[in-house]
Amino acid sequence: MNKLPLIDIAGLRKSFGDNVVLKDIHLQVQRGQVVALIGPSGSGKSTLLRCINLLSVPEGGRITVGEQSIQFNGRQTALPGEKMLARFRASTGMVFQHFNLFPHMTALQNVMEGPLTVLRTPRAQAEASARELLGKVGLLDRAGYYPDKLSGGQKQRVAIARALAMKPAVMLFDEATSALDPELVGEVLHVIQDLAREGMTMILVTHEIGFAREVADQVVFMRDGVVVECGPPGVVIDHPRHEATRAFLGRFKAPAEEAAPGAAA
Ligand SMILES: Nc1ncnc2c1ncn2[C@@H]1O[C@H](COP(=O)(O)OP(=O)(O)O)[C@@H](O)[C@H]1O
Ligand SMILES: [Mg+2]
Numbered sequence: 001m002n003k004l005p006l007i008d009i010a011g012l013r014k015s016f017g018d019n020v021v022l023k024d025i026h027l028q029v030q031r032g033q034v035v036a037l038i039g040p041s042g043s044g045k046s047t048l049l050r051c052i053n054l055l056s057v058p059e060g061g062r063i064t065v066g067e068q069s070i071q072f073n074g075r076q077t078a079l080p081g082e083k084m085l086a087r088f089r090a091s092t093g094m095v096f097q098h099f100n101l102f103p104h105m106t107a108l109q110n111v112m113e114g115p116l117t118v119l120r121t122p123r124a125q126a127e128a129s130a131r132e133l134l135g136k137v138g139l140l141d142r143a144g145y146y147p148d149k150l151s152g153g154q155k156q157r158v159a160i161a162r163a164l165a166m167k168p169a170v171m172l173f174d175e176a177t178s179a180l181d182p183e184l185v186g187e188v189l190h191v192i193q194d195l196a197r198e199g200m201t202m203i204l205v206t207h208e209i210g211f212a213r214e215v216a217d218q219v220v221f222m223r224d225g226v227v228v229e230c231g232p233p234g235v236v237i238d239h240p241r242h243e244a245t246r247a248f249l250g251r252f253k254a255p256a257e258e259a260a261p262g263a264a265a
Contacts, residue, residue: 005064006031006201007052007170012061012072014047021047022058023225029170029218032199036212036233039222040248045205048222049172052203053092054085065091066169090118093163097175099155101147107134107158108143114166126165133161137191153184157191164195171195173204209252213237221245 007029014022021044029035037045050056052063057079058072068088070080079085101110111130115121121129134140137157147155156176163171173192177185189211195202196215206212212219212233219236221228221244229242240246 005029006033006066007203008062008064008069009048009052010062010064012048012051012058012063014044014051014056014058021225022051025061025225025227027220027227027230029201029203031201033201033217034196034215035203035218035220036216037203037205037220037222038207038209038212038248039228042224043222044225045222046174049094049174049203049205052170052172053094054089055094086118090166091169093166093168093171095156095159095163095171095173095176097179099147099152099159101155101158101162103147106144106146107139107150107154107161110147110158111162111165114162119166130161130165133164134158136164136194137161138187151184152180153187156180156188160188160191160195169201171200171202173202173206175205175207177206177208207252209237209249221248223248 005028007027009025009027012022012025025048037048039045047056051058052065059074060072062069062071065088068091070088080088102113105113108127108130111133112126115126115129116123131140131143134143137160139154139157139161142150142154150158176192177188180188185208189208192202192204193215204212204216216233218230219233220230221236221240223244228244229236229240236245237249240249
């Protein structure tokens with residue numbers, strides 16, 4: 001029974017006006033797998049994550065997360081009712097490049113907010129589990145701090161704890177370290193690595209190719225809205241079969257080590 005993929009994306013299509021951004025995307029993710037999604041800017045990586053979380057509604061295809069499945073048929077798509085939709089969304093936790101923490105709430109309150117308002121978790125229980133999660137990301141001593149008193153790396157770790165508080169089946173990271181100063185990248189990657197070790201199913205959009213090689217079970221290279229190739233890091237990163245993949249990865253080699261994207265400033 002566990003052979004069924006936790007995430008199954010089939011024939012996914014999404015456009016913005018005339019711009020076809022996702023063209024027939026197929027992707028399967030097994031429970032406990034980490035998928036690194038790489039590719040040039042504009043290739044549709046963020047749109048794909050946003051579709052999985054239903055922040056964007058695709059025109060065609062099917063998305064299955066666990067037992068829940070939605071078929072998209074353009075305007076005819078019968079989106080499930082509010083409650084089902086909320087449940088579908090809650091099954092994926094999203095972490096963005098820009099943390100999007102609530103500025104008027106402490107780290108602890110940020111992590112408690114979803115469970116309190118969406119899951120209707122009793123306050124004492126929400127607080128206990130929020131403290132546990134802050135501990136897990138190494139920030140228990142910052143529980144009472146407001147976001148503007150936290151570093152970028154700390155904010156992002158609070159954002160991860162906040163997403164985990166909803167007990168998602170899958171975590172989606174969209175360039176979670178791209179906005180960070182280089183010296184703060186490591187602490188966030190460390191938390192992601194811990195989650196991988198614990199068996200959390202994750203899709204990471206990342207430009208940290210070395211990290212992707214280390215942590216991913218599957219690497220997916222996208223360009224212009226299509227999956228160009230997909231497989232274990234030892235193949236896609238070390239021995240890519242497609243010229244487009246080689247060209248993209250070539251940018252990360254040698255001198256690019258110091259001038260990794262996002263590090264330029
Ligand atoms: N909300 C939107 N409205 C219109 N076009 C969009 C929107 N979001 C993304 N796009 C377009 O979709 C394409 C893919 O974008 P995106 O998914 O952000 O790529 P990536 O994350 O790989 O850089 C780009 O051409 C972008 O301009
Ligand atoms: Mg993006």
